[in-house]
Structures are given as structure tokens and as C-alpha cells.
Amino acid sequence: MPRTDRLFRLLQALRMLPAPVTAARLAEETGVSIRSLYRDIDSLRAAGACIEGERGYGYRLIEDGALPPQIFDRIEIEALVLGLAEVRHMGDPALARAADAVLAKVAATLPDASQQHLLHAVSRVRRSEMRFAPSVGMAAIREGCWREEAVTIRYADKDERITERTIWPLAIVYLDRKLVVLAWCCLRAGYRMFRADRIAAAEAAGASFRPKRVTLLRTYLDALAQEGSAGAGA
Structure with missing residues (x-):
């Protein structure tokens, strides 16, 4: 692992793990020896991170020099x-x-x-179950949106018939009770809304549709809004 990546990983571990964090725990988290961990702590301190603690006690990130101070009410x-x-x-x-x-x-x-x-925030969220069941292929679809690259999916329609389609993923939308993917379907040559719970598999197709995503998504959202307005007027 490159040293820069290792230091970033160490900094993130100091942010997230309950303090004080022992050197052994940090070494395990970053995959280095204890001796290397001590050197990395010294490097972060030299770079401006205020890290309290010492060998045999544990470490606490007091002030993070890598991030600007934030003011929230x-x-x-x-x-x-x-x-x-x-x-x-x-x-x-x-x-x-x-x-x-x-x-x-x-x-x-x-x-x-x-x-x-x-x-110790006053506001809390307590739910007996997850809002949406974990969905197959969301990582590939999300990556496809970011990279503007086509994704091949195996999709079950309402009659449970499986088809294989190549799509251009545009957005992932969290509705009240279901998760859907807005996309351009290459098989149907049109916009489609795919239910995430019906996607049996998804993988990168290796074809780029850059730089069309923003324009396609805007056009699709406009069409959905017009459909909604027409339905409300009826």
C-alpha cells in the first residue's frame, strides 16, 4: 500500500475508532507493524494533525489538520x-x-x-427494520452512474420472466417503499424505471455513455414531472 494511502487510512481510523485507540488496534486497522505505526503517527503530527497520546496508552485525534474547521449551529x-x-x-x-x-x-x-x-444529539432514528432490503448489484449500478458507463443486468419483470439488458444508469431513487433505478434501456431504446428488488445481477458492460448522463437524467425527470402533472390534472 502506498505510504500516502496508509497515512490517510490511519487518519480515518483515528477519526472513527473509540478513543483512546491503542497502537496495536491502529496497526491492525492499517496493516502495518507497530514500529511502522509509531513512525506514521509521527508523520501525521509533523503534517499538522494534533494527536494526543503515547506508546502504551493509546491515541486520540484532537485536531485534524487535514480538514478545515467547520461551524454548525x-x-x-x-x-x-x-x-x-x-x-x-x-x-x-x-x-x-x-x-x-x-x-x-x-x-x-x-x-x-x-x-x-x-x-449527544436530541434527534434520533429508531426503526425495527431496514427501509429497503439490500439489493444485488447496487455497487455496479452506482459505479456506472458515477463513471457514466453501461451496466448489464438480469431483470425479472412483473411476471418473473428474466431478461438480460444493457442499461445506461442515470440515478438511484429511494421511494417510500421501494428502490428504483432510472436508466436508458438499450434493449427498449427508451427510458425505463427498474425496481432494484427485481435485479438479479449487475456488472459493468465496459461501454461509456459519457457525457450524456446529466442531459439524459434531466430529460427523463422532466418527462416524469409532466406525467405527474397530467395525472394530477385528470
């Missing part, structure tokens, strides 16, 4: 905590991990008083 902190908690209950493991990482990064940039507000 109490209601903004409540909104942040509540929103990220909701993301954790979406049912997408990758997004849940990302929500934890975002919260840790934000906390590392806050003054002490604001950190306490964040850690």
Missing part, C-alpha cells in the same frame, strides 16, 4: 445527525459505512462544544 448538527442516521437505515451496507465515515470526518473538524452536541 445546534439545529444544523441535529439535521446532520438525523440525516446520516436515516441513511444507515436505508438497507445499503455501502451507504451505511459511508454515513459513519462522514460523521467521523465532520466530528473531527468541530470545536469541542459542537462535538458534544453531535455525540
Whole structure:
């Protein structure tokens, strides 16, 4: 692992793990020896990170020099905590991990008083079950959206007939009770909305549709809005 990546990983571990974090735990997290871990701690300190602690005790990130200080008022902190908690209950493991990482990064940039507000926020999310069942292929579809690359999916229609399609994924939309993918379907040569729970498999197709995603998505959303307006008028 390149040294820069290792230091970033160590910094992220210090942000996320309960403090104080032992050198052994940090070495395990970053995949280095204890001796290398001590050198990496010294490197982060030299780069501006304020890390409290010492060998045999453990380490705590007091001030993160890699991130600018953030100023949020109490209601903004409540909104942040509540929103990220909701993301954790979406049912997408990758997004849940990302929500934890975002919260840790934000906390590392806050003054002490604001950190306490964040850690002991008034607003909470409690759900007996995930809002959406974990879906097959979301990682490939999300990557396809980011990279503007086609994705091949195996899709079951309402009669459970399986077809293989190549799509240009445009957006992932979280509706009240279902997760859908907005896409251009190459098989049907038109816009389609695919239910995530009916996608049996998804993988990159290796073909780019850049730079069409933003224009295609805007056109599709406009069409959906017009359909909604027509339905409301009827």
C-alpha cells in the first residue's frame, strides 16, 4: 500500500475508532507493524494533525489538520445527525459505512462544544427494520452512474420472466417503499424505471455513455414531472 494511502487510512481510523485507540488496534486497522505505526503517527503530527497520546496508552485525534474547521449551529448538527442516521437505515451496507465515515470526518473538524452536541444529539432514528432490503448489484449500478458507463443486468419483470439488458444508469431513487433505478434501456431504446428488488445481477458492460448522463437524467425527470402533472390534472 502506498505510504500516502496508509497515512490517510490511519487518519480515518483515528477519526472513527473509540478513543483512546491503542497502537496495536491502529496497526491492525492499517496493516502495518507497530514500529511502522509509531513512525506514521509521527508523520501525521509533523503534517499538522494534533494527536494526543503515547506508546502504551493509546491515541486520540484532537485536531485534524487535514480538514478545515467547520461551524454548525445546534439545529444544523441535529439535521446532520438525523440525516446520516436515516441513511444507515436505508438497507445499503455501502451507504451505511459511508454515513459513519462522514460523521467521523465532520466530528473531527468541530470545536469541542459542537462535538458534544453531535455525540449527544436530541434527534434520533429508531426503526425495527431496514427501509429497503439490500439489493444485488447496487455497487455496479452506482459505479456506472458515477463513471457514466453501461451496466448489464438480469431483470425479472412483473411476471418473473428474466431478461438480460444493457442499461445506461442515470440515478438511484429511494421511494417510500421501494428502490428504483432510472436508466436508458438499450434493449427498449427508451427510458425505463427498474425496481432494484427485481435485479438479479449487475456488472459493468465496459461501454461509456459519457457525457450524456446529466442531459439524459434531466430529460427523463422532466418527462416524469409532466406525467405527474397530467395525472394530477385528470
